[in-house]
Amino acid sequence: MTLRDTTESDEELLLRFKKTGNSDYFGQLYNRYIPLIYGLSLKYLQNTELAQDAVMDIFEDLLPKIANYEIREFRTWIYSVAKNHAFHALNDSKLTKTMEIIPEIVESDDIISLFEEEETNEAHRKALYGCMEQLPDVQRDAIRMFFLEDMSYADIVETTGFQLKSIKSHIQNGKRNLRICLDKKLKR
Amino acid sequence: MNILDYIKGSKKGKSAQKFEQQLMRDPFLAEAMEGYEKVKGNHSLIIARLQKQVSKKAKRKRFRHPMFIWSTITSAVAIVAFIAFFFLGGFHLHFRGQKQLGVSGKPAPYSHDSATTMEASPITSANDTIRCIDMSKNGKEAVGRKPIIQPLAKDKRATRKSSIAQSKNYEKGASTTAEKKTPSQNAAKYPNIPNLPLMKTDNAEPTEISGTVTDAKGNPLVGVKITTGNSPDIHTDIRGRFTLKNVLKGQLISFSYIGFKSEEIAVSEETDQLFNVVILNENNDLLSQQVIISKDKWKSPNSKKAVQRASPAIGLKSYQSYIEKNKVKATSDGCKDKKGKVKVAFSTDENGRPYNIRVLQKLCTEYDCQTITLINNGPAWTADCEEVEYEVKY
Numbered sequence: 001m002t003l004r005d006t007t008e009s010d011e012e013l014l015l016r017f018k019k020t021g022n023s024d025y026f027g028q029l030y031n032r033y034i035p036l037i038y039g040l041s042l043k044y045l046q047n048t049e050l051a052q053d054a055v056m057d058i059f060e061d062l063l064p065k066i067a068n069y070e071i072r073e074f075r076t077w078i079y080s081v082a083k084n085h086a087f088h089a090l091n092d093s094k095l096t097k098t099m100e101i102i103p104e105i106v107e108s109d110d111i112i113s114l115f116e117e118e119e120t121n122e123a124h125r126k127a128l129y130g131c132m133e134q135l136p137d138v139q140r141d142a143i144r145m146f147f148l149e150d151m152s153y154a155d156i157v158e159t160t161g162f163q164l165k166s167i168k169s170h171i172q173n174g175k176r177n178l179r180i181c182l183d184k185k186l187k188r
Numbered sequence: 189m190n191i192l193d194y195i196k197g198s199k200k201g202k203s204a205q206k207f208e209q210q211l212m213r214d215p216f217l218a219e220a221m222e223g224y225e226k227v228k229g230n231h232s233l234i235i236a237r238l239q240k241q242v243s244k245k246a247k248r249k250r251f252r253h254p255m256f257i258w259s260t261i262t263s264a265v266a267i268v269a270f271i272a273f274f275f276l277g278g279f280h281l282h283f284r285g286q287k288q289l290g291v292s293g294k295p296a297p298y299s300h301d302s303a304t305t306m307e308a309s310p311i312t313s314a315n316d317t318i319r320c321i322d323m324s325k326n327g328k329e330a331v332g333r334k335p336i337i338q339p340l341a342k343d344k345r346a347t348r349k350s351s352i353a354q355s356k357n358y359e360k361g362a363s364t365t366a367e368k369k370t371p372s373q374n375a376a377k378y379p380n381i382p383n384l385p386l387m388k389t390d391n392a393e394p395t396e397i398s399g400t401v402t403d404a405k406g407n408p409l410v411g412v413k414i415t416t417g418n419s420p421d422i423h424t425d426i427r428g429r430f431t432l433k434n435v436l437k438g439q440l441i442s443f444s445y446i447g448f449k450s451e452e453i454a455v456s457e458e459t460d461q462l463f464n465v466v467i468l469n470e471n472n473d474l475l476s477q478q479v480i481i482s483k484d485k486w487k488s489p490n491s492k493k494a495v496q497r498a499s500p501a502i503g504l505k506s507y508q509s510y511i512e513k514n515k516v517k518a519t520s521d522g523c524k525d526k527k528g529k530v531k532v533a534f535s536t537d538e539n540g541r542p543y544n545i546r547v548l549q550k551l552c553t554e555y556d557c558q559t560i561t562l563i564n565n566g567p568a569w570t571a572d573c574e575e576v577e578y579e580v581k582y
Contacts, residue, residue: 023246023247024243024246024247026246027242027243027245027246027247028243028246030242030246031239031242031243034235034238034239034242035190035191035192035220035235036191036216036217036220037220038220038223038231038234038235038238039191039219039220039221039222039223039224039231040216040219040220040223041223042220042223042224042226042227043219043220043222043223043226043227044223046226046227047227048227048229048231048234051223051227052234052238055238056238056241056242059242059245060245063245063246065420068420069420069421069422070420070422070433072425073425073426075216076216076410076425076426077423077425079215079216079410079411079426080410080411080423080424080425080426081411081423083219083410083411084411084413084423084445084446087446087447088446091446091447112209112212112213146205146208146209147209150202150205150206151205152199152200152201152202152204152205152207152208153199153204153208154198154199154200154204155200155201155204155205158200169538173539
């Protein structure tokens, strides 16, 4: 993306648009999110033409209305707009697919931040390492490699020979078990 | 690293790991990734094209006071039409027609309200982790459900007062019904009014309301559209939260979301607290499809679903006795005398945990909900099953 807007925040761009009425600003803002909106539409609509239509339809739909909306955080808002648009489109075409709702991310957030260097709380650190010891081997290894050794999934696959699917699920389950263990330890 | 670089690259190394970490935290990014993984195409080219298109369209559309142009046009047309009518003598006919329209009067839906008084009693499952809120209905079929307003404040009396206050505003008959029929904690009234007129209230001060919209299990619903008569539409954010400003007491707020019945709720006199709105769907299947928490978000559901012979890990008999032990007789009006069976279907992950539990054959709300809860909290099944069907008799 070669846009000159990368230094301004989403909300600043939006404000500029509202103040000046110059839709060029909204165009810049929307363009930032096209990769995400397009990708999400691909997921639900399952082909590139429909996804492209969705991206343009959403833009044309929002352009006249958005100046009147009070949007606190553009990213989360456009996420739900895009998703809703996809759901409506699916409903119209009567495709009945089972959809999963991604579970609360807050849980993972905690665990991830515990692994980052900014975490200086000693009690938390100790508890975390203690809990890691209690994990089943495969989960502990996967968590260690991903979070402590900064290896990507592809790296881990290469090193361990496990399948991508299994590694992802070990990390997922490991995070969950760590969460449970930490809750017990820290909440007494 | 941006999303396209990740896809095109080797996915190795620290920057890949950072991106993967971001994927865990950002559902938007994660879903977009799923799209790119699923569907093939020259995505970078397509995206570049889309961006150019958007820039073009954005440059063209400058807001040059379109209102002014339109109002001139419409008033010109109106004047011409008016003159035409007058000269052709059609003016008199038109005038007569207007009188007839005026007679239709007060909105009739109010009379339905006595039938729509709702009660809710939360049922806690054995593990206390999932609550399925049951609604009983009078005078309508037992399948549909209606929203509940739960104030976050612990004073449950406020809810009762609010429901009574609302009923006083709308009709006299229903207030007695509301007072009698609120033995349980949460009660609210749902006037089925299609429009959003401003109701007459004592106090016309605009207030601010905030709240969260969740489904029956307490999961926040993202992107629920909230409409009021006098403000632009807003949507709930990623946590299901919303804030409405300039709301007048007695005003109607409408909540709509895909797969859920659109509902209007009136702002009562007690409404300057934080409200949790739970909206439930009218179609059980969709609820199960959309709202059950997925255990492993990386699993992509296959479109082919073969019905397999799956069995519970502890054995069918033990599983059945688990169900029998934990079954609870329904107490809600729509369900308490009902007998029959609820059939559900679900998939299992690699640990045998059920997910995507949906109801194939309904009985009534409370039993349907209970079945979902029992399966969800129950013992594991054979792992990695596409579709398992199970029936519970009540």
